[in-house]
Amino acid sequence: MTDVSLTIVGAGFSGTLLALHALRRCPPSTCVRLIERSSQFGRGQAYATGNPNHLLNVPAGRMSAFHDRPLDFLRWLRTQPCEADAAPTEHGFVPRRQFGAYVRHLLNEELKRPEADGRLELLRGDVLELRRDRAGLTLRLDRERELRADLVVLATGNFPPEPPAAATxxxxxxxxxxxxxxxxxxxxxxxxxxxxxxxxxxxxxxxxxxxxxxxxxxxxxxxxxxxxxxxxRHAAPAVPPPAQLFALPTTLLSLLRTLRREAAAAERAGSNWQPVIDALRPFTQDLWQALSAVDRARFLRHLRPWWDVHRHRxxxxxxxxxxxxxxxxxxxxxxxxxxxxxxxxxxxxxxxxxxxxxxxxxxxxxxxxxxAAGPGCDYDRIPHPLLRGLLLDGLARPDPCRLGLDVTDTCALLGRDGAMARDLFAVGPVTKGRFWEMTAVPDLRRQCETLAEHLATLARGLAAAAPRAGC
Ligand SMILES: Cc1cc2nc3c(=O)[nH]c(=O)nc-3n(C[C@H](O)[C@H](O)[C@H](O)COP(=O)(O)OP(=O)(O)OC[C@H]3O[C@@H](n4cnc5c(N)ncnc54)[C@H](O)[C@@H]3O)c2cc1C
CATH class of the missing domain: 3.50.50.60 (FAD/NAD(P)-binding domain)
Incomplete structure (x- = not known):
């Protein structure tokens, strides 16, 4: 068996969680390297804020890093000094910085595990370039550093908003x-x-x-x-989604009609529209993928602002x-x-x-x-050299809806010629073009688990094959 190196670029929520899952699923010969350009591993842009009034926009009971342990974040919160007047509850909204501390705590715990010893490396640096040659992938970092890797995942997350066209x-x-x-x-x-x-x-x-x-x-x-x-606004008190879900059509117009009808029925029955939107949550990725290209474009042009304000409250x-x-x-x-x-x-x-x-x-x-126009996602306009280089070299291409990079269902990057990479992947908001709802923690945690499983299969294959880059 030879060492396999998995490098994850970006240690926000997605990169960090992927590293944790990959360590537990990949063979012991796999080394996981997590590279982050800021000083804060585990926080990313969303949870690095120090302002206690910047609250999570998802209730604490839905922010666990693990879908099969839904109250993990809440349990951890309860072991911490209380930041608010009352003890945290499942339906409460706590400061985002507490969630950042939770993710960092998960990473610290992993670093202490004897099984992770020597297999997890945290590296501070800005990845400026990624090249592929016959021997594999090479990452160039700031301060003239170079690293080789067998598998690379981009977890580069959200970028600052695009500059307004009206500004001189x-x-x-x-x-x-x-x-x-x-x-x-x-x-x-x-x-x-x-x-x-x-x-x-x-x-x-x-x-x-x-x-x-x-x-x-x-x-x-x-x-x-x-x-x-x-x-x-979120409903207060929170109302759970309806137990029995309405049938979901797959054309945009009929979906819109169904949502309006269900929301009106919920209001008539003394409930409100928020649980109707929440009921869609487990299905939004499937619905997006079932829409035709024309319907997706229509949605983005006409309905997206309405969807965003009702969905992200x-x-x-x-x-x-x-x-x-x-x-x-x-x-x-x-x-x-x-x-x-x-x-x-x-x-x-x-x-x-x-x-x-x-x-x-x-x-x-x-x-x-x-x-404050929201994260920039037209990758043709994002000036970071890593992304510019990937697009110029044809290792990546923007997705057809211009929401991120084009990936397969298994998160493999598609190159300019449409070929699927076998060693280069993306996770998190960068994959929104394929999955649409890939923004909030409940969606990201599932994606990280699924991708870790896939990477483990690849790592097993690589470990059994010829000598390679190593850790
Ligand atoms: C302000 C804000 C608030 C949010 N609030 C919530 C919420 O309450 N609940 C919720 O579920 N979701 C929320 N979200 C959604 C959020 O996008 C996800 O929850 C999640 O944080 C995304 O994590 P990520 O790791 O994919 O991206 P990011 O958090 O953006 O992390 C990407 C990391 O990659 C690093 N990086 C990028 N490029 C490089 C490079 N070239 N080299 C090295 N490092 C690099 C960055 O420094 C960053 O740390 C919020 C988003 C924002 C922007």
Whole structure:
């Protein structure tokens, strides 16, 4: 038997969980290397926030890292010092940073296991390039480091939003524009009375509003998107999905009609629409795959904003805060199309937009523009050298819906020529084009388990074959 090396690029939730499952499933001769460019293994973008008011948007009882131990996160939470007034419950929404600490705890426990000794390596670094030659795969990292690997999985997760087309180059390159709402400098040195523009009205904008309020911001907060839709709120108290599921049609129009009918029936019966949407959850991947290419494109063009606000909801405490800020007139939602954003002197930017159905454009004057449009997923436009190189070399291609990279059902990357890679895979939000709902923990944990199983089969085959890259 020879050593097999499995390298996972990115140690957010997906990369970390995949490493844990792979260690338990692959033969003992497999070494797992987890590479992360930030200093925080196990947290990723979503759970690295230090702000205790950035809450999980999924109840604690559904956030276990393991589908067959649904209350694992809750049990762990109960062993921790309480961050809120009341003890955590299955239906409660706890700070996201606690979930990050839970994932890091799982990783620490794995590192202590004697069976993992010498088989799990955590490496801090930015993977800049991935090349394939006859001998296998080579990763080039920052500081001129190079590594060989037999199997590589991209778990690179969410990227910052794409720059708004309406912004001039002077604005994009100047200090008034903040391209990444998660970067610490997004809100730094901001006058608390200053008017601010948030581009987008989804959950990223909600987080940004919370961050501004926590900093004591008193000035106007403008938020704009094409539809001007804010995420809806979770039902409180939570209502479980209906026990008996309605039949699910596979064309877009009939699916929409069914959902509307079921939601109306639920409201008439004294329940509400949220459990109807939640009931779809186990089936959304199958439904997406059953839709025709035309229906998928229609969904993305016309229905996606509506789906997103009903499916990815605000915890009640956050919704109350956002609603109060709106009622007080501080948060102003705009539905319209951005036409131009450009600097107007050294401290101000002018924003010109056309409100929905209005004949004439409107104008705002703000002191900062923060791009909170949600994760960027058009990989042709993501500037990171690793992704640029993969696309240029033809090792990967964007999926037809431009939601991520094109993969097979087993998460193998498809190259420019449509050929399936036998050594290169992707996991997490990067695979949304194939699976659609591959964003939240309940979906990701299943995907990580299934991929780990597949990688274990490959590792067994490789271990029994000729000598290779090694650990
Ligand atoms: C703000 C926010 C809040 C969310 N809240 C919830 C929630 O409450 N509940 C829920 O279920 N889901 C939530 N989600 C969905 C979230 O996407 C997933 O739950 C999950 O965190 C995705 O994990 P990931 O590991 O795939 O990606 P990420 O968390 O983005 O992690 C990817 C990691 O890869 C690293 N990386 C990227 N490129 C490289 C490279 N070239 N070299 C080395 N390292 C690299 C990054 O630094 C990062 O740490 C939220 C998402 C966001 C953005």
């Amino acid at each position: 180059a002077t604005l994009l390159n100047g200090p008034l524009f903040r391209p990444d709402p998660w970067a610490p400098e997004a809100f730094a040195d901001l006058d608390p009375e200053a008017p601010v523009l948030l581009i987008g009205t989804g959950l990223t904008t909600v987080d940004s509003v919370v961050s501004l309020l926590d900093r004591g911001h008193r000035g106007p907060i403008h938020a704009i998107s094409r539809r001007g839709l804010l995420p809806r 605000m915890p009640p405490a956050v919704a109350d805060r956002v609603e109060a800020t709106r009622r007080a007139g501080q948060l102003r939602l705009h539905r319209g199309r951005l036409l131009r954003i450009e600097p107007e002197g050294p401290d101000r930017a002018v924003v010109i937009f056309r409100p929905w159905r209005a004949a004439t454009p409107e104008r705002l004057s703000v002191c900062r523009v923060i791009n």
